[in-house]
Amino acid sequence: MVDRPARVTMMDIAAAAGCSQAAVSFVLNDTPGTRISQQTRDRVWEAARALGYTGATYTTKAAYSGLDNVIGFAVDQLATSPEAIVAIEGARQASWNAGNVLLVAQTLSDPVMEPKAIKALTSGGISALIYMTIYTRQIELPSYVSQLNIPTVLLNCYTADHAFPAVVPSEIAGGQSSTRHLITHGHHRIATITGEIWMQAAQDRLTGYRRALATADIPFDPELVIEGDWSAGAGYAATMKLLALKEPPTAIFCQNDRTAIGCYEALKDAGLHIPQDMSVVGYDDEEISRHLVPPLTTSVLPHLAMGQWAIEHLNPDSTPGKRYPIAKLECSLVKRHSVAAPRADTREIFDGGHTSP
Amino acid sequence: MVDRPARVTMMDIAAAAGCSQAAVSFVLNDTPGTRISQQTRDRVWEAARALGYTGATYTTKAAYSGLDNVIGFAVDQLATSPEAIVAIEGARQASWNAGNVLLVAQTLSDPVMEPKAIKALTSGGISALIYMTIYTRQIELPSYVSQLNIPTVLLNCYTADHAFPAVVPSEIAGGQSSTRHLITHGHHRIATITGEIWMQAAQDRLTGYRRALATADIPFDPELVIEGDWSAGAGYAATMKLLALKEPPTAIFCQNDRTAIGCYEALKDAGLHIPQDMSVVGYDDEEISRHLVPPLTTSVLPHLAMGQWAIEHLNPDSTPGKRYPIAKLECSLVKRHSVAAPRADTREIFDGGHTSP
């Protein structure tokens, strides 16, 4: 480069502050063992700030830039739901022994903010990156992430090319075990209220539901699947629709807790009691679920475990071209008091008359 | 320095990778317009990583280190309570227009981790720092924070020397307005269940309580102040103690929502109804409060506003020696259904016989 007019050097600061370049170096680096008066220090700092000193050109984007054990954690949203916090906590716990520091930035799913956030993270010299999204989904990893040349793990999302380790909740298994839990309590006529069906999670939980039915040799009845939208309102409406059926279900698998809240309301309005008249299970284990009456049986999202998994799979040997399978972690069922065996009379109808002892 | 054995330079990498220093520079900087084969690039990266290349020495800790608009947010705990997240969200909203990126790190109140966290934050070249604690309290700001030479704001904490702008909730005003709310509903015999009294927040809320009584010319009765510990259990015990009083109160100001939950339980067990037999107000506006029966009147902690305030007061002109007053933001009361006028009969006793129309 022939002309570099923009760059501010220590020489410029020295000229502005009326001292030597060496003095500027001493001040800005706070070099121990040098004697510079406070006045000169102030003048230097002031000049540096006024001129917008940016440090040396020699700040290579190279790996291990000074800080070891700093792991970047990029997530699209922090405040909207607790999952991100839980995952961060899991990551923190897992890296506790190693003394790692987590640096968290929000990408806000914004084409302007995301590169800024990632740059802010990386220019600090992180040694690894965890990239998380709030909603489980396939993503296109931006090039400025994939070309970072540091170990990277995807959390709650994955790319089509499987170029990075990725971990997501096992929603299929979760839907399956929720449904199986109802089946083992003797239910045969089990309804489900889905989320917005275009979302991966909703499809997977439904798949799990069907799989559990198939495993137990219970025929699938499309009448018992109502499409919701994760909201309590949809849960209410769907439950009402189910109750109006000629053969109403004896149990409802609500595919998230908010839907279950609407379901609770509808059952109350219909004069039915949980779990005597109707068993209900939710999904997500939101804080409120344990305070419902009766406390809701639901599945915990494994975000804590996913955070831990991510840390444990930050493998430095990134063989180029390697392909990783997507890891799926179990959503464990927390059993509370919203599930019971169906009433004998109801059960007899579908059980062909023989009741269990 | 005569011997510098530790420092890894591009020369070292060049030797290890079997190429020139220039080639290393090209590769690590991804300099456009240079032709380096992929094999050489790989060798260079591998060597750089193996040797632990840390970048140039010339990475001055100077101001404005490359990244403008990156604000560090250090907080002791992220996961234990939602306040930190709310404050971060407030800060994010406030800096939205400016396009700032927030970089969040947890200090974990740990003498080992905190310096690491702060260093991770600052070495990225943040232009400002917000330092937050979960519990409102006076702190000793570590020297590596106070000597950072960037605009700094304290959130939910403050130093004895007032050397930095600081913002905390106005707990005194909050306690006062909670109590006043009960007074305006006609209550004269108002109890309070405190938190752990060594905590600033508990003391301040109690002070607000006393101040509200004094303003309304209601004599302070020590019998009506029970020391709790923020827990539901303490709330239960304290309420029972209050109910056993010769002249039980008609309203209870629980100094946090969890205490109020215990209080609700105790009242239920005593066969009393809220708000007909006893008015209750809480504090903190936890998620659960709106789902209690009846929904709890409580005060919202102003963490969102505090986050915004912090961003707005990141003033770059840090005149050395300047003193800042501690800003206090209002805890606004959210009125739900746990407060009503006292029963006429109860009120008559203390009202001297004349009831309001």
Add this chain to the structure above:
DNA sequence: CGTATTTGGTAATTAATATTAGCATCTATC
């Protein structure tokens, strides 16, 4: 087969910063 062009580098130069050594000036001390 000679020549042009691309590929893949190096050597030398330059820019920027860190560090060492030393030089005035002040200040306390006898």
Add this chain to the structure above:
DNA sequence: GATAGATGCTAATATTAATTACCAAATACG
């Protein structure tokens, strides 16, 4: 009022990294 530090700084130098200019081998091509 000489003198021995201590203080506050600069000049010179050493390191390090970025960049330019150039070079040799491989490849394409008529």
